[in-house]
Each structure stands twice: as structure tokens, then as C-alpha cells.
Amino acid sequence: MTKPKRRWGDRIDGRLVRDSDPMHFFVPYLYPNRADSEAVVEEEVDLTALEAYLEKKNAGREKDDHYTLMHAVATALVRTLTLRPKMNYFIKGNRIYERNHISLAFVVKKKFADNGAEALAYRKFGPETTIDTLHRMLVDEIQNCRSDALDNSTAGMEMFTHLPRWLMRIAIRILFFLDYYGKVPQFLVKADPNHASVMISNLGSIKLSANYHHLSNWGTNSIFVVIGRIRRAPVFRDDGSYEMRRVVNLSVTLDERIADGYYYSKSIALFKHLLQHPELLDERADKEVELQ
Numbered sequence: 001m002t003k004p005k006r007r008w009g010d011r012i013d014g015r016l017v018r019d020s021d022p023m024h025f026f027v028p029y030l031y032p033n034r035a036d037s038e039a040v041v042e043e044e045v046d047l048t049a050l051e052a053y054l055e056k057k058n059a060g061r062e063k064d065d066h067y068t069l070m071h072a073v074a075t076a077l078v079r080t081l082t083l084r085p086k087m088n089y090f091i092k093g094n095r096i097y098e099r100n101h102i103s104l105a106f107v108v109k110k111k112f113a114d115n116g117a118e119a120l121a122y123r124k125f126g127p128e129t130t131i132d133t134l135h136r137m138l139v140d141e142i143q144n145c146r147s148d149a150l151d152n153s154t155a156g157m158e159m160f161t162h163l164p165r166w167l168m169r170i171a172i173r174i175l176f177f178l179d180y181y182g183k184v185p186q187f188l189v190k191a192d193p194n195h196a197s198v199m200i201s202n203l204g205s206i207k208l209s210a211n212y213h214h215l216s217n218w219g220t221n222s223i224f225v226v227i228g229r230i231r232r233a234p235v236f237r238d239d240g241s242y243e244m245r246r247v248v249n250l251s252v253t254l255d256e257r258i259a260d261g262y263y264y265s266k267s268i269a270l271f272k273h274l275l276q277h278p279e280l281l282d283e284r285a286d287k288e289v290e291l292q
Helices: 022-030 048-057 069-083 131-145 152-158 165-180 261-276 278-282
Strands: 014-016 038-046 089-092 095-099 102-109 118-125 198-202 223-227 231-236 242-255
Touching: 022 095, 038 048, 038 261, 048 069, 048 242, 048 261, 048 278, 069 102, 069 131, 069 198, 069 223, 069 261, 069 278, 118 131, 131 278, 242 261, 261 278
Parallel strands: 102 198, 198 223
Antiparallel strands: 014 095, 038 242, 089 095, 102 118, 223 242, 231 242
């Protein structure tokens, strides 16, 4: 599949959406800030099928090489963005763009301690992505992040830490100006989580529940997903009876300007369906899914 030729108005990281309806054309001017245009969706996912699936995948594997809930969520997100392309739009400079790639970002704790440093991980994924290919990429990325080396994004920020405050304020204003036009030097943002399709925070790994997380006006990230703590909760059947099962809450913060509620509703339904029918995660990200 060949990439569309870059045209006037496109950015290095996205293609200008030229067929917007009048409302979506005006909205970025009426509401110019991403952090002021957030919509939050929270979903409870029954883990019965997913945990059985992961147990089967992990049979005979070393603990450091296990498939986890994080891998399943990430794979489901890649497939959702592949099949629902508006979920990979972003708004910058009062214009709507379709991102050139699908990318996920997350924070890696180097050591689970109060003074443990954090690293920023960022990876791109293609239409051939399955949970197996994603698992290998993320395991390698996490191992790299837990080394002593600085990740690209942290190293870029470290360059500015020695500037005096007055110069730092000027530098930040220049960066936001360049970001508005998509002209920030790539060595600074090529692995910046705020320029990813989706940023993920696995709060469950540190025993916290899922909750709202804001978006940022810096960068182009339009979706933030928080994975909560696994817990037991009643799951109701159609006849009103229920069973206590292990569930997890997922909180998704979206930039409401890039699509309408109906599009978001179908996209979140697909995301949840993939997690509750985990055998679908073994398929390529570009294979269509028929929702029940």
C-alpha cells in the first residue's frame, strides 16, 4: 500500500482533512484548546474470557515474557484506530489532520520505589499488528526503558533544564509557536508521548483505580487511556441474575472535536468487544470485525 503524496497544507506527521463538514471546520476555531474540549468515557470490562486467553498464551513462558492486560489493551487500541480512522485524527493550528501512523506511548517505571525514575516509551504500529508482534515490541521497549540510558523524550527535555527561567519561558513560547505549524524539530518530538495517537497509563500496576486524565495542549495526542485496578464486581445476566467476576475499569479521555458521539460510541464498542473476545487479538489489525 503506497502512502498518499504529500500536498500543500499537510504536516510532516499528518495529512490535512479537506472534506470536513462545516461544523467540524468551525469547531477548532471556536474551541482552539484540546484541554478544553475533552470527553470522558468509562467502561467496565469483564475479564473472564481475557484472563483465560492470557493464561493459555503464557503457558510455559518466563514471567518477564508474559502477555499481560496491558498488551491486550494496546492491541485492541491499535486495531480500533486502524478500523476507525477518525480516532487517529488530531487538531493543530485550528485544522484537522489524519495522522500518518498509529503510535502508542506510555510511562515505564524503572523501579517501583518512591525515588524510582520514569522513562517515556513510544512505538509505532502498522496494519499487520497482532498481539504477538505487539507483545515482542513492548517487551523490548520496556527493557530498553529500564536501562540507565535516557529515552529520547527525556533527553530532549534535559537539554532545557539548565536554562534560566526567563530564557526557558521564551524557549517554550517558541516551541508552542513551532508546534502550531508542525515545525518542531523532529529530534525533540519523534518519541514524545504527547505526539502519539494514544497515551496509556496503567494505574492498575501500582494498585490505583482508573480515573480521568486530562489531555494536553502541547503536541497532537487526542486520546488518553487509563487502565484501572482489577477487582471483583457483579456482572448481570439478561434475566436479572448476576455472578461476581473479575473486571477492570478503563477510562478514555477523547478530544470531542474530531468526531461526533455516534462515531465515538461505535469505536468504544469495538474496543470493548475486542477485549471481551480476545481470540480476535491474534488477527491482523486491518481485518474487519463484525460486532454482535
